[in-house]
Amino acid sequence: MTRRSIGIIVNGVTGRMGYWQHLVRSLLAIREAGGVPLADGTTIWPHLVLVGRSEPKLRQIAERHGLDDWTTDLTAALARDDVQVYFDAQVTQQREKAIRQAIDAGKHIYTEKPLAEDTEAALDLARAARAAGVRTGVVQDKLFLPGLRKLKRLLDGGFFGRVLSVRGEFGYWVFEGDWQPAQRPSWNYRAEDGGGIVVDMFPHWHYVLEELFGAVRSVSCVTATHVPRRVDESGRPYPATADDAAYGVFELEGGVIAQLNSSWCVRVHRDELVEFQVDGTEGSAVAGLRRCRVQHRAVTPKPVWNPDLPATEDFRAQWTDVPDNEEFDNGFKVQWEAFLRHVVAGEPFPWDFLAGARGVQLAELGLVSAREGRRVEVPELSL
Numbered sequence: 382m383t384r385r386s387i388g389i390i391v392n393g394v395t396g397r398m399g400y401w402q403h404l405v406r407s408l409l410a411i412r413e414a415g416g417v418p419l420a421d422g423t424t425i426w427p428h429l430v431l432v433g434r435s436e437p438k439l440r441q442i443a444e445r446h447g448l449d450d451w452t453t454d455l456t457a458a459l460a461r462d463d464v465q466v467y468f469d470a471q472v473t474q475q476r477e478k479a480i481r482q483a484i485d486a487g488k489h490i491y492t493e494k495p496l497a498e499d500t501e502a503a504l505d506l507a508r509a510a511r512a513a514g515v516r517t518g519v520v521q522d523k524l525f526l527p528g529l530r531k532l533k534r535l536l537d538g539g540f541f542g543r544v545l546s547v548r549g550e551f552g553y554w555v556f557e558g559d560w561q562p563a564q565r566p567s568w569n570y571r572a573e574d575g576g577g578i579v580v581d582m583f584p585h586w587h588y589v590l591e592e593l594f595g596a597v598r599s600v601s602c603v604t605a606t607h608v609p610r611r612v613d614e615s616g617r618p619y620p621a622t623a624d625d626a627a628y629g630v631f632e633l634e635g636g637v638i639a640q641l642n643s644s645w646c647v648r649v650h651r652d653e654l655v656e657f658q659v660d661g662t663e664g665s666a667v668a669g670l671r672r673c674r675v676q677h678r679a680v681t682p683k684p685v686w687n688p689d690l691p692a693t694e695d696f697r698a699q700w701t702d703v704p705d706n707e708e709f710d711n712g713f714k715v716q717w718e719a720f721l722r723h724v725v726a727g728e729p730f731p732w733d734f735l736a737g738a739r740g741v742q743l744a745e746l747g748l749v750s751a752r753e754g755r756r757v758e759v760p761e762l763s764l
């Protein structure tokens with residue numbers, strides 16, 4: 382068996398996503414499994430070059446995982462001939478500059494979302510990457526969640542008949558940081574540092590809606606900063622300048638209406654941190670991160686509105702679980718494997734910079750809608 386080593390810069394590896402989802406759960410997990418196998422018997426072996434700002438933090442991570450290739454000098458790492466891929470999980474504001482540098486160095490690029498801070502910048506990166514002939518990818522991890530994979534299976538099998546609507550609830554309570562530390566980095570709550578729930582979540586909603594239900598044609602959005610003051614990692618209070626909740630309505634090509642609430646100021650009374658209810662003429666489904674439950678037209682009960690009587694039916698019990706029927710691996714890892722096969726063997730990978738730019742566009746137009754108090758059309762993007 383031939384092993385083909387591929388050098389990958391992992392920038393932002395000290396961060397939450399860079400460390401847990403990309404280094405530990407994806408790239409190291411791929412190495413533990415022996416690499417990514419290709420159809421011709423070759424195996425892709427990720428050689429990791431950890432990049433970050435803090436030498437002690439990088440050294441500590443490298444030592445913890447038996448790695449020895451790390452640097453705080455991105456320019457030097459990009460100049461190496463044995464590096465083919467640049468990966469970015471830095472804070473969003475640092476991304477555009479670093480990706481541009483990687484394009485100029487002729488590296489293939491994979492990145493966390495959002496690709497850039499505005500649509501023009503994202504499109505510009507997509508154009509520059511195409512001109513340089515490098516392959517690109519943007520993380521779209523939610524597509525690989527078991528709950529959404531089962532939902533996709535239902536859609537592909539025609540379970541719903543005509544899909545009418547999608548209702549999504551995403552969110553949980555993010556602590557303010559005063560009497561209990563916040564469970565998300567404080568930059569998320571400062572607009573001037575690239576924070577905000579629209580910028581964070583709308584790129585996800587874009588690819589979920591587009592891949593499962595149809596292209597997004599318009600957005601209407603109301604945002605709020607429900608918690609105006611928070612306390613940062615070092616115990617200092619700061620004004621929260623970014624939106625921490627977004628209430629969005631999206632009209633999709635084909636007529637589906639999607640309504641998605643995103644909030645860091647909501648306490649969970651759901652089975653999972655995100656849930657989508659899909660209603661169709663023939664049946665309905667509720668999909669979360671892992672579970673997916675259905676109710677078919679033939680077994681739909683007939684509730685009658687009567688507030689004078691207590692509920693007599695256990696509505697949740699009237700749904701049936703969709704079986705897994707396959708093993709679901711970590712979604713970040715599955716997408717990494719697909720990207721590496723794309724780079725090395727030219728296998729298809731639809732989640733490129735143009736797809737990433739469409740996600741940025743939806744966030745940007747969602748904010749325009751909120752600011753101007755109107756429904757905003759989403760024009761098609763092209764390079």
Ligand SMILES: NC(=O)c1ccc[n+]([C@@H]2O[C@H](COP(=O)([O-])OP(=O)(O)OC[C@H]3O[C@@H](n4cnc5c(N)ncnc54)[C@H](O)[C@@H]3O)[C@@H](O)[C@H]2O)c1
Pocket residue numbers: 392393394395396397398399433434470471472473475493494495520522566581
């Ligand atoms: N796919 C997902 O589900 C998902 C979830 C959360 C975050 N993200 C994205 O991942 C990226 C990182 O988010 P995170 O939650 O891991 O953030 P984080 O604050 O935990 O990590 C940020 C990383 O960027 C580095 N960095 C570089 N320059 C910086 C600067 N000037 N200031 C601060 N940090 C700097 C930090 O050292 C750290 O390694 C963001 O772009 C975010 O949108 C994606």
